[in-house]
Amino acid sequence: xxxxxxxxxxxxxxxxxxxxxxxxxxxxxxxxxxxxxxxxxxxxxxxxxxxxxxxxxxxxxxxxxxxxxxxxxxxxxxxxxxxxxxxxxxxxxxxxxxxxxxxxxxxxxxxxxxxxxxxxxxxxxxxxxxxxxxxxxxxxxxxxxxxxxxxxxxxxxxxxxxxxxxxxxxxxxxxxxxxxxxxxxxxxxxxxxxxxxxxxxxxxxxxx
Numbered sequence: 001x002x003x004x005x006x007x008x009x010x011x012x013x014x015x016x017x018x019x020x021x022x023x024x025x026x027x028x029x030x031x032x033x034x035x036x037x038x039x040x041x042x043x044x045x046x047x048x049x050x051x052x053x054x055x056x057x058x059x060x061x062x063x064x065x066x067x068x069x070x071x072x073x074x075x076x077x078x079x080x081x082x083x084x085x086x087x088x089x090x091x092x093x094x095x096x097x098x099x100x101x102x103x104x105x106x107x108x109x110x111x112x113x114x115x116x117x118x119x120x121x122x123x124x125x126x127x128x129x130x131x132x133x134x135x136x137x138x139x140x141x142x143x144x145x146x147x148x149x150x151x152x153x154x155x156x157x158x159x160x161x162x163x164x165x166x167x168x169x170x171x172x173x174x175x176x177x178x179x180x181x182x183x184x185x186x187x188x189x190x191x192x193x194x195x196x197x198x199x200x201x202x203x204x205x206x207x208x
Contacts, residue, residue, distance in 0.1 A: 015038045016036050016037055016038050017036065017037070017038070017082045017083065017172070017175065018034065018035075018036040018045070018079065018080070018081045018082050018083075019034070019035055019036065019081055019082065019083050019084070019085050019168040019171050019172055020032065020033075020034050020072075020075060020076065020079065020081035020083075020084045020085070020117070020168065021033045021034070021035070021084075021085045021086075021164040021165055021166070021167035021168025021169070021170075021171070022072065022084060022085070022086045022087070022108050022164055022167065023087050023160050023161075023163040023164040023167060024068075024086065024087065024101055024104040024105045024108055025101070025104065025160060026097045026098075026100040026101040026104065027097075027100070028051070028160065029049035029050055029051045029158060029160045029161075030049065030050045030068050030071075030104060030160065031047075031048075031049045031158070031159075031160030031161040031162070031163050031164035031165075032046075032047065032048060032049070032050070032071070032072070032075060032161065032164045033046070033047035033048075033156075033161055033162075033164035033165030033166075033167075033168050034046045034047070034075065034079050034081060034168065035150065035165060035168045035169060035172065037172050038172075038176065040176060042149070042150065042169065042172055043150065043151075044150045044152060044165065045079060046075075046079070047156055047161045047162075047164065047165050048161050049158050049160040049161045049164075050067060050068060050071045065103060065104065065107045066107075068104055068107050068108065069107040069108075069110065069111050072107075072108060072111035072112075073111050073114070073115070076111060076112070076115045076117060077115070081117060082117075082118070083117065083118045083119070083120060083171065084108075084112045084117050084118070084119045084120070085119075085120050085121075085122060085167045085168050085170065085171035086105065086108055086109075086119060086120070086121050086122075086167065087121070087122060087123075087124055087127060087163065087164075087167050088121040088122060088123045088124070089101055089102060089105065090123075090124055120171055120174075122167055122170050122171070122174075126170065127163075127166050127167050127170045128142065128166075130169075130170045130173055130174070131145050131146065131149070131166045131169055131170060132145045139159040139162070139163070140159075142159070142162055142163060142166050143155050143156055143157075143159060143162040145166075146162045146165045146166050146169065147162075149169055150165065150169070
């Protein structure tokens with residue numbers, strides 16, 4: 001785990017945002033990484049991965065989820081991120097793994113909601129394409145790219161932590177593009193409207 005200062009006063013200029021990136025895991029460590037920047041300049045504040053150690057008979061799953069929730073609540077309270085970026089569930093997972101991952105992701109979202117932190121989700125391929133230039137990058141390539149972008153002295157380990165940093169960086173870059181080109185946020189896109197001549201079911205159609 002890489003510690004760093006948490007003070008907001010250390011941000012170099014206005015317009016910087018602080019992102020808590022999370023890589024939920026169905027099995028193995030849940031990665032986390034905190035970065036801040038304006039999309040062009042950025043720096044790492046802390047990263048790591050939680051390897052659940054609780055082994056309470058009959059309640060292993062609940063204890064593991066509680067540890068993930070406690071970790072994230074602690075990070076949010078310490079670093080006060082502006083937004084949380086979470087890797088989305090990979091659609092090709094088998095049902096059992098997908099359900100387990102959904103449980104972990106659920107406590108991640110719960111921690112964010114309890115602290116009023118906005119959450120953005122990114123598909124794994126989107127993160128890889130944004131950081132490494134293509135959607136099929138392996139974990140080693142992601143580690144190398146994250147290290148280069150953040151000008152780190154060493155390669156972030158374990159790979160789960162590097163993935164979390166990558167998710168956070170993905171949001172920073174997407175936010176930079178949104179600001180540069182004046183694009184609306186996802187929630188701001190207008191919903192498609194019905195055609196003027198369409199009525200409810202059972203109603204006669206308007207003449208053309």
